[in-house]
Amino acid sequence: MSDSAKGVFPLGLVITVLVLLWAVWFFFLKAREQPAFRSVAVLVLGDIGRSPRMMYHAESFATNDFETYLIGYAGSKPVPSLMSLPRVHFLYLSSPPAYLSSLPFIISAPRKVLHQVISILHTLLVRIEHPPEFIIVQNPPSIPTLALVWLVAQLRGSKVIIDWHNLGYSILALKLGDQHILVRVAKMFEAYFGRSAYAHLFVTHAMRDFLVREWHLKGHKVVLHDRPPAHFHRASPGETHELFLRLQSGLALPVLSSFLPESTPPYSTPFTAMPSTPHSDPARPSDDIAADFAPMPALRDDRPALIVSSTSWTPDEDFSILLDALARYEQRASVLNADSDAPHLPKLLAIVTGKGPLRDQYMRKVGQMQSGANGGEPWRFVRCISLWLEAEDYPLLLGSADLGISLHSSSSALDLPMKVVDMFGCGLPVCALGFACLDELVKEGVNGLVFHNAEQLAAQLETLLGSQRSTVLQTLRSSLQRPMPIAGEQDWQWGTWAQNWDATMRPLVLRDVDISYTRAPGWVKLIPGFQHDSSSSFWSIARLAFPDTRSAVLADAGAHPTRPSEQKGSILSPDEQLLCYDYLYYVCGQQPDEIDHDYSPAWRFVLRHFKFTRHLEELADGYLRRTLNVPEGDSIPPYITVHARRGDFSTWCGGVPRDECFPSLQVFARRVSEVQQELQTKHNINATQVIMTSDESDETWWDAVRELGWSRMDHRRELTVELHGNWYPVILDAVAQSRGIGFVGTDRSTFSILAKRRVQDWNGGVVRTVKWGRPDSDAH
Known part of the structure; x- marks a missing residue:
């Protein structure tokens, strides 16, 4: 946790500074500037190079012709692709003076926060000469960044985009407890300044749903799942070979000297080998060998199984689970490998990447267990080491491993581990510690397995790594092969960051298209x-x-x-x-109006092939289950939908009273009965479930619908507009209509016409249309 996050208690000081700045600006009546050109400020209150999601944002904005100002602290090297873009400008924040670290915390923390506030405001208000059109800020940390970007937006006319990675107060609660006064103050601060923004981005649907319901967020609200960058991939044997040649020094540890198979660089590593090497024929000169084989390394059959876990070494990632699981694997390997008739388990090398406060404590414990210094038997089949990798080597290690391990446990139960996204991008299946919304990323038995304790993880390691890397592991890995992108495809797990960003963010930041129209003759x-x-x-x-x-x-x-x-x-x-x-x-x-005729070329040759995206189908599936009270896992029964269009059609009623112009519910019920009878007679389908869709706002009318025993997709109760957008009620109604086996629509409504065509042509269903305009319009 950063000093600024620890220094929540000087909240009054921070707010006082902000109020004074605002008062000075207000009383001097400085005119608010307007953004002069397409530009964005990307604010990272941390090491830029260790903030991959914000670096990916910056790269995406820059490739879409935005002048991009990436603001944060210097430290780790940013990704090379970002540094090569001419539209990206790095603006590093000044670090607090070194002498503050020697002062007592109660004195140094407020001064560090004040220094941070001044540095951020100076960068956003002075160093960026022209007002940025957008300011995108990650949360957490919430204090002081959310208040500062709100202030700058008021002064410079910029639009704020908040990228909700997690909830700042929930991280603070890990140390202080949910009811601590500072946690409650931090929560109020985060809710107040985070509520209003031009747009809110969320890493999970669960986070979006929670914040919309609890904090009533204003502005656009979209889920932008993390995705791997495009250059992440499964490593080839040649790339694995080059990687482990570079990692020789990191693997030259006494604990690995007799554990790894013998190797002769540059011809072989513990994991790869050339087809012919001096090690296999020491009598041959190396020049002769180089002349008669192509340098195409292959994976060694005697290589150990390789698992990788990336951790921040903080209390919210319980490394003891992995350590206990490795000890259990060691015990099982000792038993199975001593029995000549039992299937053997391979040696296992666990590489843990990352830096953090608990690293030294746990690695000392690892050393004691491996050597037997803790009173147990020395480990023979398992080794665990910690490595810090260069940015370009990290994806290669993931792409070379057999299995990834995630120990992430969300403080809010609303975010997802970026490390798992990276692993999937490198074709690496995972075993992940389970929590509430993990299923948005890890699909049990499809791209990974979920565990809840060390015993389960140990069993999964045995299942996946035994029998020469089991068929189960190969099946999981095959699900991570990236297919060619399909137009409209929403299966975000297998795409790239750029594809996801373009589909989600471009409509938000490039929505103000300025069109020049030419009149047609x-x-x-x-x-x-x-x-x-x-x-x-x-x-x-x-x-x-x-x-x-x-x-x-x-x-x-x-x-x-x-x-x-x-x-x-x-x-x-x-x-x-x-x-x-x-x-x-x-x-x-x-x-x-030929769309309603069977010969319509627009329908026959184009529209009938326009299918709803997988995302919409899955979203509608949830709505249908809740509407019809169908448990998860059960099949949705055949149903009939009704579309009663009433709102805007009233202008066509002329002098006919509204209740006489529009068909009554009894008229719709008669048509529904006809559809039910035909389905039973011709298709032997008993469709008793009926869903009404309508633009009617009169709740008395809807009460009458319920009295008929029909259901309603209640978008007010579902918060459809708040969660998904203004168009989603009609879109989800259309998806639900298209999945029915029967349909009853309103005459002259294009919405009904398209639903009728979909049910007929897609499902082979039965349809009817209700006429309207006078009391006896649908008499038959």
Whole structure:
């Protein structure tokens, strides 16, 4: 935990400084500046090089043409790809004076926080000359960063994006307890200054749901799961060979001297070997050997099993679980390997990476157990060492290992371990300590296994590493092979950070598209000059994509003007490189409103192939289970959906009273009964479950729906808008409708028409349409 996190108690001092700064600015009536160009400040209150997610943010912004100011402390070397980008500017914060460390904590902590506040404000207000359009800040730490970026946003007109990695107060509670006054104050601070932002990013759905419900966050709210960078991959034998040649000094430990298989660098390492080496034929000169084999290393059959665990060596990662599991593995290997008839367990090398306060304590204990100094038998089959790797070697070690171990236990139970994402990116299955939302990342039996104690972990090590690296391990590893990206695919575990960022963040930061429109000629319409029908044919507008017609149209600027864009007044006419058609709702093949006809080319050749993404399908699955009270694991029964469109259609009722214009629930019930009878007769399906979807806001009407025994996807209760966005209620209704075996819709509603076509063509279902406009419209 940083000094700033420990120094929560000088909260009054920090707030006082902020208030004074605000008062000075206010009373001098300094005009607020506006961002001059596309730019972003990425604030890391820590070592930039040890903040991978924020470095990935900076790289993504820079590759999208943002001037990117990466602010934080110097220390570890940033990733090389980031340092090579000309739009990335590193602005390092000044460290507190060294003499403060010699002062008592109660004196030094407030001064360090004050120094930090001044350094951050000076960087954001002075060193960045032009106001950044966005300021993205990671949380935690919450104090003082959330208050500072709020203040800077007020002064400079920037938009704040909070990247919620975890909850700062929950980390403080690990040391002080949930009810400590400082924890309660920190929670109030974090909630107040974290509530309002232009956008909130979350590492898990669980964190988003919790914060939306508990803190009522304002602004855009999106889940941006961690993903591995694109260059992470499963290491080839050649890469593994080069890696362990570089790690010779780190492996030259007395405890490993007789444990690892003999090797002869550069021809072999404990894990790899050339096809022919001086070690195998010492009489041959090395020059002759180099001449008659290609330098293609292979993995050695006698190599030990290699597991890797990356840890921060802090109390929230219980290393004793791994240590106990290794001791149990040693005992099992001693027993099994002494029995010639039993399946043997391989030797096991555990490499633990990372730095932290508990490292020396645990590694002393490891040394005692391995040597037998603690009173037990010396270990023969297991070794555990700690290594600190260069940034470029870390993914290669993960890609060379057999298994990854995660000991992460979330202080909030709402975040996910980045180390597991890195492991998956390198094709490395994991055994992970279980906690509440881990299943958003680790799929039991698919890409890893979950344990809750040392006994379970030891059993998993035996299962996965025995029998020459078991078929179970190979199955887990095969699930991590990255497929080629598929348009619309939302299975985030297997993609890259760049793919996920572009899908999630680009719409937030590039949403203000400034469009210059050119008016299409009147002859594109089916009825030229008729203002009450905008229908146009495909080929009439397609003519504008070809040079002769387009040039003729653009030549008559008076009849077909190109409007300046609304924001910057830019004028851009369609050309060979860029031509876009806007608002294709009324485009048809032969006649208006033909989407409801069986010959509709738009449906037959295009729309029927537009399937909902996996993410939406999985989201709708949860809604359907809760709506129909179906337990997880049980199949959702066949159901019928009803779409009663009532809100905006009232303008078409003319002088007919609303209740007489729209069909009654009894009319819909009659059509539902027809669908149920046809499903039973033709398909032998008993569909008793009915879900009503509607834009009706009258709760009395919905009470009548419930009296019919029908269900409702209640988006108010589900907080659909707050959790997912304004469009999600209708989107999830559409997904639910498309999965039904029957459908009853509203005449002249495009929403109903598309649902009807989906149920018919996708599911082979039974459909009906209810007419409306007067009391007897649907009489039959």
